[in-house]
Amino acid sequence: MPETLTTVEALNRALADEMEANNRVLVLGEDVGRLGGIFRVTEGLKGRFGSERVFDTPASESGIVGVALGLAMAGFRPVVEMQFAAYVYPALEQIIDHVAKYRLRTKGKLGLPLVIRMPVGGGNGGKEHHAESPETIFVHTAGLKVLSPSGPLESYDLLAQAIRDPDPVVFLEPIRLYRKAETGELGAGHLPMHQAKLMRNGTDLTFVSYGGMVGLCVQAADALAGEGVSAQVLDLRCLSPLDIVSIRECVRSTGRAVIVHEAPLTLGLGAEISARITEECFDRLLAPVERVTGYDTPYPPPSLEERWWPTLGRIASAARRIAGYDLHD
């Protein structure tokens, strides 16, 4: 039955449903119990599943991730919350040195089914250290899977799949989507988590995006349609491993690509995707690949953030620049 949920509610539902389905699923993190998480993603879980399965931890991010690793070794499926993406940095040693490498270090014998959730990006008027987009770090770390949903229904689908996955998953939740609502049928596995999703079809160009920027790309595609430009929108969903097949098929069909993400430009995911497009689609490209991203500065103060992140205007302009461009003309 279709229902209307915000992203926070959908994530909460995914956690509750997976905890219900598998009593080895645990939730731990700062303020996730009594408070229900500062964004309320874990609301009600402690009351429903008890303090042995949902517990508040000390303010200790390296501890949270390292303990989750030990719990996974003990046969649990921990889902941990980093309160903000900027706070994951003390845990990077645990994530990069251990969580990502354990399967290889143990000659394939010991995989770690754990999920590391964190709110990413701007859109909440947050002060400094509350709007980081650190996906490049995780995507560049072999052994991690990295997911980022673009809306409530997808949040449910991807988080449920992440919890069932046999490998460690970094789950990036765009803050700007938390209060956004969507109506539809909840379900896990509509589409395997490693597959990108075509959100809009079109013939002139492809927007390649993920997370909080997908909605803007869809709006841009709608606006461009009024100008006679037919734009496709590909929502990556899984940032690592990348769904190269879908990127390739989409961009080969249109010959033009605009990559959109909130993270800064240099060595952002757009750099990798752009390189892959060159490798995979060179003979079909009609125009240079465009990137619309945050700038190579630290995240700005809230009063400037709307100037910093990709806007509908910047995205549409980039699309217009290449829509009329044809290498062969």
Add this chain to the structure above:
Amino acid sequence: MSEADRSPYQIVAPDGTARTSRADIGLSDDELRDLLRLMTLTRRLDDECVRLHAEGELAVYPPFSGQEAAQVGSAFALAPDDFVFPSFRELAAAIVRGVNPVTYLEYHRGTWHGGPWDVMAERFGPICVPLATQIVHAVGYALGMKLDERSVATLAYFGDGAASEGDFHEACNWAGVFKAPLVLLCQNNGWAISLPYEEQAASSVSSRADGYGFPGVRVDGNDVLAVWQVTKEAAERARWGKGPTLIEAVTFRMGPHLTNDDPSRYRDEEEVERWRKLDPVERFRRYLLAEGIVTDGDVDALASTAEDFASRIRAGVVATAAPDPEDLFEMVYEGIPLDLTRQQQAMGDA
């Protein structure tokens, strides 16, 4: 008098005389002989590993000579179901726990990373170089055992250097708050590579336990019986739900930090000589001889067993070949993502 100055707990004095009667020690004669056997074998293997490094058969190796009592005594005190998270110098502990030394040495040979043995079956975690990170894993594993109401103690080894890391603090704090069934075993060997303990911290490692709300014990790390006893008590406390214990085994690394290290650049030979007189293997041998638990003939026979042991491990190490390069791609995730399959093929073609 500061806690660090206080004499660590001891059962057998450096001259081999015991401060506790044999009946009170709690180990059978066979077990006492087994302790000597393990210390003798592991010391002999340690020497062999240094040689294997010199011959280029091991890439690099961290000798543990001088720390046999701290490792053998503590590992011997554990029950079969207990779980160990080592740091990177715990070959002796690994052998006591039943890990195949040839497999263990794959790490030092450079044919694999830290955990090529079956970590869960052997109940001995991967070799862990990033300091103190494994202590946090041990807390998590211990909490898992507690959640499952299993009567299992988890032991984490680390050195004095690791006790300066943030993860040491985070692990201790968690262990205290959640009453983790955990034994935190610090082998304080006096030096964090070139930094002496007094320049690492202003208090002993064990004294810090008080701040985390659980007991800290300082033990003579060159006295195998004392180490065995305090570890056994700590593991029992853990299994009985009484929470963690921090043990500081005061010992000394007789050799270099790693086979490519040169300790003469930072420490005096006098200090090494002083510790040589406190040698853990020699001390325990003297004790067993004085108590009549072993004879000179036993000691000689043991030396020859140790020779055989070392040559058997040597043969195994030398025969260990580099893995199939394709393995690298197959063990990153449960399955191989398409993109990695392509890179695997590219490596094959190159």
